[in-house]
Amino acid sequence: MALRGSIGRLLSQKFLFGKHLQYARGISSQNSFQFVDVEEKICSPAERHPKPDLATLGFGKHFTDHMLEIPWHIESGWGKPLISPIHDFKFHPAAKVFHYAIELFEGMKAYRGDDGCLRMFRPDRNMARMLKTATRSSLPTFDPEEMIKCLKRLIQIDRDWIPNSDTSSLYIRPTFIATDPSLGVASTNQALLYAILSPVGPYFSSGLAPVSLLADPKYVRAWPGGCGAMKMGSNYAPTINIQKEAERRGHQQVLWLYGDDHQLTEVGTMNIFIFLINKEGERELITPPLNGLILPGVTRLSLLELAKEWKEFKVVEREINMAELTELYEEDRLLEIFGAGTACVVCPVGSISYMDREFKIPQAESSLSERFRKVMGDIHYGRLSHPWAVKID
Numbered sequence: 141m142a143l144r145g146s147i148g149r150l151l152s153q154k155f156l157f158g159k160h161l162q163y164a165r166g167i168s169s170q171n172s173f174q175f176v177d178v179e180e181k182i183c184s185p186a187e188r189h190p191k192p193d194l195a196t197l198g199f200g201k202h203f204t205d206h207m208l209e210i211p212w213h214i215e216s217g218w219g220k221p222l223i224s225p226i227h228d229f230k231f232h233p234a235a236k237v238f239h240y241a242i243e244l245f246e247g248m249k250a251y252r253g254d255d256g257c258l259r260m261f262r263p264d265r266n267m268a269r270m271l272k273t274a275t276r277s278s279l280p281t282f283d284p285e286e287m288i289k290c291l292k293r294l295i296q297i298d299r300d301w302i303p304n305s306d307t308s309s310l311y312i313r314p315t316f317i318a319t320d321p322s323l324g325v326a327s328t329n330q331a332l333l334y335a336i337l338s339p340v341g342p343y344f345s346s347g348l349a350p351v352s353l354l355a356d357p358k359y360v361r362a363w364p365g366g367c368g369a370m371k372m373g374s375n376y377a378p379t380i381n382i383q384k385e386a387e388r389r390g391h392q393q394v395l396w397l398y399g400d401d402h403q404l405t406e407v408g409t410m411n412i413f414i415f416l417i418n419k420e421g422e423r424e425l426i427t428p429p430l431n432g433l434i435l436p437g438v439t440r441l442s443l444l445e446l447a448k449e450w451k452e453f454k455v456v457e458r459e460i461n462m463a464e465l466t467e468l469y470e471e472d473r474l475l476e477i478f479g480a481g482t483a484c485v486v487c488p489v490g491s492i493s494y495m496d497r498e499f500k501i502p503q504a505e506s507s508l509s510e511r512f513r514k515v516m517g518d519i520h521y522g523r524l525s526h527p528w529a530v531k532i533d
C-alpha cells in the first residue's frame with residue numbers, strides 16, 4: 141500500500157507530467173483511485189453513535205459512524221480513498237455544486253441475510269449508471285470495481301449498523317459533487333466522491349399499502365435529450381413541489397406523464413410497471429422503454445429479467461399512454477400497476493387521479509407485485525442463492 145501510495149504521489153507531481161497529465165490519465169492507473177490505497181481512521185468506542193430503534197428507522201434519517209471520501213483534482217487526478225468518522229463538510233461558497241448543481245448520486249442497498257451474511261444487491265449496475273451520469277455531468281470516471289471494494293470495506297467497518305430484520309436494510313448513498321470554487325459555467329477542476337450509509341426501514345410511512353397517485357399532465361419530470369435517465373440531484377429538486385401538490389390534493393405520489401398523448405413514465409421516484417390482459421387475451425407486463433425519459437433502475441431491470449425467466453406471461457418494454465390505460469380500465473383488462481425502485485423495492489398503486497377521473501386500480505389477492513417483492517426479498521436476504529446478491533464478507 142505504502143509503495144503504491146508513493147508511486148502515485150510521484151506520478152501526480154506536476155513537474156513529471158505538467159499539463160500533459162490530463163492526457164496521461166486516459167491510459168494509466170491515474171484513471172482511478174485504488175482500493176489498496178484506502179486509509180482508515182476508525183472511531184473510538186466513545187465516538188460511536190447509539191443505534192436507532194428498529195421500529196422508528198424510517199428512511200434516511202440515521203447514519204452510520206463512518207463515511208468514505210475520495211478527492212479528485214484536475215492536475216493530480218484521484219487522491220487516496222479515506223474512511224473516517226462521519227463529519228460535516230467545509231466548502232467555499234462558490235463551489236460549483238451549490239450554483240450549477242453539478243452533483244450525482246446512487247442509491248443501493250446491503251442486507252443482513254437470514255444466515256447472518258451481508259450482501260449487496262447488484263452493485264455493478266449502480267456503478268455502471270454512476271459512471272454514465274458522471275460523464276454527462278463532466279465529472280471524472282473511475283474504476284467501478286475499485287469503488288465497489290471501497291464500499292464493501294466501509295460496510296464491513298459499520299456492519300453492526302445493518303439491521304437484523306427482513307423489513308430493514310442498509311441504504312448506501314454514493315455521491316459525487318463538484319467542489320471547484322469558481323463561478324464559470326464550465327467543468328469542475330476539483331470534485332469529491334463520497335459515500336454515507338443509512339440503516340433504513342420501509343420507504344413510505346404507510347408501509348406496503350397501495351399508494352394513490354396524482355397524474356397531472358401539466359408537469360413533466362424529463363424530456364427527450366434531457367437528463368431523465370441520469371441519477372442527478374437536479375432531477376429530483378423540481379419534483380418536490382409537485383409531490384407536495386399531490387399531497388395537498390389528497391394523494392401520496394405523482395404519476396409522471398409526458399407528451400401530448402400523456403405517456404406514463406415514472407411514479408414518484410420509481411419506475412412504473414403495468415400488468416394487463418392484451419387484446420389477444422394474453423397476460424402482459426409492460427414498463428416504458430429506456431428512451432431517455434426513464435431512469436434505468438436496477439430493480440426495474442431485475443423484475444424484467446425475473447419475469448422473462450419465468451416465461452409465464454409476455455414481458456414488453458414499450459410506451460403506454462393514458463388513453464390506452466383508460467381503455468384497459470374500461471374493458472376490465474387492467475390487472476395491476478406498481479412502482480419499483482431501490483428504496484421501496486416494489487410498491488402497489490391503489491388509484492390514479494387524472495383529469496377529473498379517479499381510476500381504482502385492481503388489487504389481486506395473490507398479486508404479481510407481491511410475488512416480485514417476495515422473490516426479491518428472498519434474494520436480498522440470502523434465502524435464495526443468486527448471483528445478484530454479492531457477499532460482503
Ligand code: COI
Nearest residue numbers: 247409410481482483484
Ligand atoms: C430509489 O428508489 O432508487 C431511489 O433512488 C429513491 C431515492 C431518491 C430516495
